[in-house]
Amino acid sequence: MSGTYLGMPAFPKAAHEAVHDATLRGNLRHATHTIRAKRAKAVAEVSDWDALREAGKRIKDHTLRHLDRYLVQLEASVTAAGGTVHWAADADEANRIVADLVRATGESEVVKVKSMTTQEIGLNEALEAEGIRAYETDLAELIVQLGRDRPSHILVPAIHRNRGEIRDIFRKEMSEWGRPAPEGLTDTPAELAEAARLHLREKFLRAKVGISGANFMVAETGTLVVVESEGNGRMCLTLPETLISVVGIEKILPTWQDLEVFLQTLPRSSTAERMNPYTTMWTGTTDGDGPSTFHLVLLDNGRTDTLADEVGRQALRCIRCSACLNVCPVYERAGGHAYGSVYPGPIGAILSPQLRGVTSEIDASLPYASSLCGACYEVCPVAIDIPEVLVHLRERVVEGGQVTSNGNKVVLKPAKGHAAERAAMRAARWAFSRPGALRAGQRLVSRSRRLHPRSLPGPGKAWSGTRDLPAVPKEPFRDWWQRTNGGMDGKGAAK
Amino acid sequence: MSSRERILGRVRRALADVRQDEPSYDQAVPRDYLREHGDRSVGETVDLLAENLADYRAVVHRCTAEDLAATIAGMLAARGAKTVLVPRGLDLEWLQATDAERIADRAESTAHELDQVDSVVTACAVAVAETGTIVLDGGPDQGRRRITLVPDHHICVVRVPDQVVSSVPQALERLDPGLPLTWISGPSATSDIELDRVEGVHGPRTLEVVLVGGQSSADVTS
Amino acid sequence: MRVALFLTCVNDTLYPDTGRAVVKLLTRLGVEVDFPMAQTCCGQAHYNTGYRHEAEPLARHFSDVFGEYEAIVTPSGSCGAMVRELYPRMGERARAEGRGNSLATTLAPVVPKTYELTEFLVDVLGVTDVGAYYPHKVTYHPTCHGLRGLGLGDRPRRLLQAVKGLELAELPGAEECCGFGGTFALKNSDVSAAMGADKVRNAASTGAEVLCAADNSCLMHIGGTMARLSTGMRPVHIAEILASTEEEPAV
Numbered sequence: 022m023s024g025t026y027l028g029m030p031a032f033p034k035a036a037h038e039a040v041h042d043a044t045l046r047g048n049l050r051h052a053t054h055t056i057r058a059k060r061a062k063a064v065a066e067v068s069d070w071d072a073l074r075e076a077g078k079r080i081k082d083h084t085l086r087h088l089d090r091y092l093v094q095l096e097a098s099v100t101a102a103g104g105t106v107h108w109a110a111d112a113d114e115a116n117r118i119v120a121d122l123v124r125a126t127g128e129s130e131v132v133k134v135k136s137m138t139t140q141e142i143g144l145n146e147a148l149e150a151e152g153i154r155a156y157e158t159d160l161a162e163l164i165v166q167l168g169r170d171r172p173s174h175i176l177v178p179a180i181h182r183n184r185g186e187i188r189d190i191f192r193k194e195m196s197e198w199g200r201p202a203p204e205g206l207t208d209t210p211a212e213l214a215e216a217a218r219l220h221l222r223e224k225f226l227r228a229k230v231g232i233s234g235a236n237f238m239v240a241e242t243g244t245l246v247v248v249e250s251e252g253n254g255r256m257c258l259t260l261p262e263t264l265i266s267v268v269g270i271e272k273i274l275p276t277w278q279d280l281e282v283f284l285q286t287l288p289r290s291s292t293a294e295r296m297n298p299y300t301t302m303w304t305g306t307t308d309g310d311g312p313s314t315f316h317l318v319l320l321d322n323g324r325t326d327t328l329a330d331e332v333g334r335q336a337l338r339c340i341r342c343s344a345c346l347n348v349c350p351v352y353e354r355a356g357g358h359a360y361g362s363v364y365p366g367p368i369g370a371i372l373s374p375q376l377r378g379v380t381s382e383i384d385a386s387l388p389y390a391s392s393l394c395g396a397c398y399e400v401c402p403v404a405i406d407i408p409e410v411l412v413h414l415r416e417r418v419v420e421g422g423q424v425t426s427n428g429n430k431v432v433l434k435p436a437k438g439h440a441a442e443r444a445a446m447r448a449a450r451w452a453f454s455r456p457g458a459l460r461a462g463q464r465l466v467s468r469s470r471r472l473h474p475r476s477l478p479g480p481g482k483a484w485s486g487t488r489d490l491p492a493v494p495k496e497p498f499r500d501w502w503q504r505t506n507g508g509m510d511g512k513g514a515a516k
Numbered sequence: 517m518s519s520r521e522r523i524l525g526r527v528r529r530a531l532a533d534v535r536q537d538e539p540s541y542d543q544a545v546p547r548d549y550l551r552e553h554g555d556r557s558v559g560e561t562v563d564l565l566a567e568n569l570a571d572y573r574a575v576v577h578r579c580t581a582e583d584l585a586a587t588i589a590g591m592l593a594a595r596g597a598k599t600v601l602v603p604r605g606l607d608l609e610w611l612q613a614t615d616a617e618r619i620a621d622r623a624e625s626t627a628h629e630l631d632q633v634d635s636v637v638t639a640c641a642v643a644v645a646e647t648g649t650i651v652l653d654g655g656p657d658q659g660r661r662r663i664t665l666v667p668d669h670h671i672c673v674v675r676v677p678d679q680v681v682s683s684v685p686q687a688l689e690r691l692d693p694g695l696p697l698t699w700i701s702g703p704s705a706t707s708d709i710e711l712d713r714v715e716g717v718h719g720p721r722t723l724e725v726v727l728v729g730g731q732s733s734a735d736v737t738s
Numbered sequence: 739m740r741v742a743l744f745l746t747c748v749n750d751t752l753y754p755d756t757g758r759a760v761v762k763l764l765t766r767l768g769v770e771v772d773f774p775m776a777q778t779c780c781g782q783a784h785y786n787t788g789y790r791h792e793a794e795p796l797a798r799h800f801s802d803v804f805g806e807y808e809a810i811v812t813p814s815g816s817c818g819a820m821v822r823e824l825y826p827r828m829g830e831r832a833r834a835e836g837r838g839n840s841l842a843t844t845l846a847p848v849v850p851k852t853y854e855l856t857e858f859l860v861d862v863l864g865v866t867d868v869g870a871y872y873p874h875k876v877t878y879h880p881t882c883h884g885l886r887g888l889g890l891g892d893r894p895r896r897l898l899q900a901v902k903g904l905e906l907a908e909l910p911g912a913e914e915c916c917g918f919g920g921t922f923a924l925k926n927s928d929v930s931a932a933m934g935a936d937k938v939r940n941a942a943s944t945g946a947e948v949l950c951a952a953d954n955s956c957l958m959h960i961g962g963t964m965a966r967l968s969t970g971m972r973p974v975h976i977a978e979i980l981a982s983t984e985e986e987p988a989v
Contacts, residue, residue: 033926040928052711072549083544086534089527102694108520160717161708177708184709210709214717221718226627226666242693252665252704252719259661259696260627270523275541277693281685282549284699292707295568296647296684299719300699301661307696309623310660321519325526331533331834347711350915354932390926392919392933393786395886409827415788428526442921446784450792453747453778454799463751475965483924487931488962491752498745498754502773508761 029361031386036355048183049353056347059293060400066295067285076282078404081338084273085328091240091273092319098243102305104315109267111322111427116147118318119232119265123153126263128229134247134257135159136234137175137341138267138320140363141376144232155232156198156224158253160217167194173357173365176291176343181356184208191216199223221253231257231312235268236340237283238317241276244304245317248287248297258301264312269320271328271337283340286402290342323376329425332413336371338403343368345397345407351390360387367397371410378426379418385436388414419443463497470495552682553646561645562676566727568648572702573715574723584673584728588637589613591671591724597634601663605656606637610673621659630666636720637671638664641697643680643725644687648702650674650725651687653695661696670720672700676729740770742807744800744852746817746954747779753954759981759988760813760855763870766981767863771811776803782820787921790828794841797825801848809862810852813977815884815953818854823887825849854884855977856952860893866900871984873903876974877946879937879960881953882915894952894976901979907944911936918959934963942969952976 029035039045064070084091096106109115123131131148133139133155145155145166157166164179165172168190172178179187188208195202200220206212233254237246245266247254258264274280288297306315328334346352346366357365361383362373370387379385388411397407417424419442421433435443452458466473470493476485484490502508517525538544556564566576579587592600592614600616611618619633639657640650650672652658664670674680681687691697704719715721741764745757757773764771780800781793800821804810812818826849829842859865878898884890898906917923917933924930937960941949949964951957954975961973974988982988 033928036926037928040932046932048710056707056711066553068553069549072546076546076549079545083539083541086531086538088531089524092524092527108518108523110519110522114519158718159708160706164708177711179708180711187709210712210714211716213709214706214714218717222631225718226631239693244693250704251706251708251717253717255661255665255698256718259665270527277688278685279545281688284684284688292713294572294701294713296644296649296699296701298572298701298703298705300697302693302697302699304694304696307654310654310696311662319523321523321526325523325530328527329530332831334530350917350933351926351929354929355926388788389922390929392882392915392917392922392930394882394915394919396882396913396915399886412786412788412790415786416790417788419788420791425526425530428522428529442787443789446787446789446792449779450781450784450789450796453781453796456776456778459747459778466751483927484962486927487966488934488959489965490962491958494752494754496754498750498757499773499775501754501758503775507771507773508758508765 029383031382032355032359032361032390033386035359035361039356039359040354044183045181045356046354048181049356052177052180053347053353056293060290060344060347063289063293063295067289073282073286074402074404077286077402078338080274080279080282081403084275085271085334085337088270088273088328091275092270094240095238095243095273098240099305099317102243104243104305104317107316107318109318109320109322112142115142115267115318115320115322116144119144119267120148120151120153122263122265122316123148123230124151126230130154130156130228131230131232132156132158132224132228132257132261134231134233134249134254135162136232136267137363138234138269139232140172142267142320142322144267156221158221158225158257160214160251163217163221164190167191167198171358172363174343174346175341175364175366181358184210184213187213195220225256225260228257228261230263230265231261233257233264233266235266235272236287237280238268238273239277239280240273242304244277244302246280247301249300250292250298252299255299255301258303259311261312263314265316265318267318267320270324287340287342290344290400290402325428326425327375330375333371333375333410335405336368336375336410338405339368339372340403342402344400344402348396348400350394350396351392355390360390367391367407368405371407371414374414378424379414379433379436385418388418460497460499464500466493467496551685556682558677561682562680562727562729565643565645565648565680568645569702569725572648574648574702574725576725576727578727578729581728584610584726585613587726588671592616592635595635595669595722597669599633599635601630601633601636601659601667603638603657603659603663606639607657610637621663627662627666630662633667635669635671636663636667637673639673640679642687642690643674644684645680646683649687650700651691652698652700653691661698664698665719668720669722669724671724671726673726673728676727739808740772741809741811742804743771743773744777744804744810744812744817745773746812746814749813749954752958753975756813756954756975756977759975759977760811763868763977763981764811767865767868769863772807774803780817780820782817783920785820785824785828790831794828794832797828798841798844801844805847808851809858810848811855811858812852813855813952813975814955815854815881815888815890816955818852819883819887821852822849854888854890854952856890856893856897857888859897866896868897868900868980870901870980870982871903871987872901872979872982874948875905875907875946876948876950876979877907877909877941877944878912879909879916879941879949879951879956880912881951881956884952885913890952897980898950898976902984904979907946909944910940916956916960918956920955923959930959931963934959935967938963938967938969941971946971948972948974950974950976950979
């Protein structure tokens with residue numbers, strides 16, 4: 022993944038900053054609560070939602086379980102339709118392929134459709150190093166690029182910015198990149214959108230190379246699909262002479278008919294619309310209409326490692342709708358940057374540690390960035406059981422064991438820093454396996470109850486810094502039960 | 517080893533648990549979701565299309581075939597359009613009442629030239645009532661994709677009820693995947709500022725849809 | 739009918755009043771309650787923190803202790819969900835790891851007969867009016883594992899609505915997690931505390947005296963936050979409300 026994220030602190034530390042940033046908290050709360058209610062309404066309009074969700078899950082699972090076959094079929098269909106297919110095992114290879122393709126056109130600038138995959142591989146930085154400037158054209162990506170910022174949401178990368186901040190970024194930075202912001206620009210969303218239109222228009226009209234990802238690729242027909250709202254996607258996909266699409270290998274659907282499921286579930290889950298304003302579908306090249314050259318770069322970059330994990334592979338069903346981010350109480354308070362990845366929120370907490378491994382501090386902390394409340398699973402349009410995968414990855418962190426890394430099976434050591442916890446868990450298991458030992462412990466706690474403070478020093482502050490400890494009762498239930506014969510003896514009757 | 521072979525090899529090793537006798541695609545995927553939502557008459561389906569188009573800020577007009585040329589002329593005049601892009605196979609009768617200058621959809625035109633044109637008039641391939649969507653497939657009466665993208669005003673004519681389907685599944689059945697397809701649901705929009713929807717970004721900021729049929733010539737939403 | 743009370747280790751140690759309330763309530767409804775003294779912990783904290791293999795002996799122990807009973811009732815949505823949702827998954831995982839069917843077979847008998855308290859009342863006993871009296875204004879927080887794991891739905895609310903004297907106030911953002919999440923409360927204490935504070939603010943906005951839930955772990959977190967924020971509200975387990983009567987009112 023992008024070097025931008027190397028050296029990120031662990032999640033709790035990064036979240037600490039966000040939790041105490043009142044502006045950020047306000048921005049996130051406002052945006053996520055707005056979209057939550059709208060999504061619920063858009064989904065409720067469709068009476069067969071559960072059946073669509075199940076079909077989407079099954080289509081994706083079936084495809085993943087036969088991915089080799091569908092990849093080969095897709096390659097043949099795209100080639101037959103006039104496209105050229107490239108395979109990239111990792112980010113470096115994908116970046117090199119794209120840079121070479123751009124250089125071969127003689128161009129030194131490209132326009133980009135918003136794409137998670139190209140962010141994941143750090144394409145813009147790699148192109149910059151080759152002297153090629155990449156212009157982001159999605160409004161939110163533009164805000165992030167102009168603000169020299171990092172994305173914090175899958176759908177709305179600038180969700181952490183409010184309208185006033187966006188206006189300030191436009192006023193200050195647009196002139197550096199091209200057409201300056203209009204005089205007297207205010208913070209009304211319509212004016213901000215107009216400023217982006219004017220700024221980007223000259224870039225669209227002169228662009229010779231477009232770069233995109235794709236939401237779906239249909240194996241049987243070789244069709245690629247990009248779902249968008251602003252029209253920047255259409256601009257990049259149809260005006261340039263050369264189109265390069267970098268797409269993760271998990272984005273395949275077997276048949277044309279499969280689109281009927283996802284074109285219903287994605288917009289409603291994502292922007293909470295019946296249908297997004299624009300969807301472009303193209304199959305290779307078309308004479309006289311759109312790019313005359315089309316390259317598809319199929320990207321692995323950790324996906325096959327993820328596929329090798331029988332529990333974790335369900336994360337590859339993800340269609341990047343971001344519904345899980347929008348309902349997540351942790352995301353709402355920690356913000357997207359704390360996740361240290363282009364994939365924030367619940368899905369990021371299970372994707373990043375699988376795509377990148379759990380060896381870095383941030384990746385080892387992500388599986389714990391959840392209260393396991395299950396709201397993400399409930400809204401997921403492809404029914405990814407995110408809590409299940411989170412717990413599975415926690416196990417990988419604390420127990421280690423066999424994983425696949427860069428296609429090789431390796432045995433992971435248990436992560437450092439969990440030794441005390443591991444010892445405590447073992448001790449608790451020992452005690453819980455022996456009711457007598459549990460009881461002795463309970464009595465010790467009860468008898469020393471007057472000594473128990475409401476707050477704790479040291480590591481105990483993690484709890485008692487913000488919460489009182491519960492009062493300890495004078496006897497545990499089991500003592501009462503035995504003493505009163507289950508409450509049947511007159512004196513201690515149940516009450 | 518090529519990256520192609522490397523990736524395919526990794527995929528196969530990753531799927532070691534997948535058995536030969538797994539259910540086939542047809543068995544694995546239940547299709548028990550609906551082909552369309554609700555039970556509507558043809559007229560009601562067209563009404564729903566109009567309603568959903570308007571809900572996403574497309575301007576909807578309804579007229580009869582005889583009134584079409586006058587309706588289009590009126591829309592272009594109201595807009596003050598001096599030039600209008602015309603796909604190669606558009607029914608020229610549709611434009612016989614307007615005095616806007618006709619610009620042909622030519623392969624040689626540059627994007628900058630298209631940017632100077634005021635409006636574009638096209639037909640469509642199919643329209644989807646449940647989602648308020650029109651779909652273009654680059655047919656002769658719709659033209660190259662860019663002519664409905666660069667000009668700021670798009671007039672799209674939908675023949676009702678023939679070109680109207682209820683649902684997304686029904687639309688896909690009618691479309692040819694080999695053609696370049698553009699699905700349009702209202703004018704361009706963005707939710708990128710505070711997740712609130714604002715219409716009008718890079719695509720045409722005004723989308724006018726004419727539902728042309730034999731029944732009525734009343735404007736429902738305009 | 740004779741049922742086993744699976745009180746949970748947290749309730750046994752810290753919330754014996756909830757245990758006594760369950761016994762009183764079920765006895766009043768004609769159910770014979772047993773408390774198997776050998777019970778300890780279902781293993782949820784281990785499992786959810788990533789120590790599945792440490793949780794396995796605890797799950798086997800649970801099955802040994804409770805396997806012979808007709809029904810197992812627990813006043814905890816999350817421990818109930820552990821048995822019902824996660825024990826089968828533990829069995830499957832052991833099988834996938836090449837350790838055979840032994841764990842799955844051992845755990846299978848307890849899975850279908852484990853009930854969260856409100857589920858047992860409404861579904862098995864078929865009652866919503868349990869004859870309770872509780873003259874207080876109460877707001878109800880549906881805890882996540884009960885709501886989304888077990889699918890308790892409106893059962894707790896129906897039970898509360900039938901309580902004489904009780905005024906039920908709608909909790910804004912009711913279905914949002916309170917931020918407890920087991921070891922999450924310690925590992926991500928900043929976020930956990932922020933979620934707790936929001937939950938408590940929402941609860942305080944209802945003007946209720948009592949916040950009620952069906953899980954004392956969540957109530958420990960919410961209650962601890964209430965005390966620190968000096969809201970004047972208090973957390974009460976739903977069993978204690980349902981056990982309260984005009985003759986023997988709970989305070």
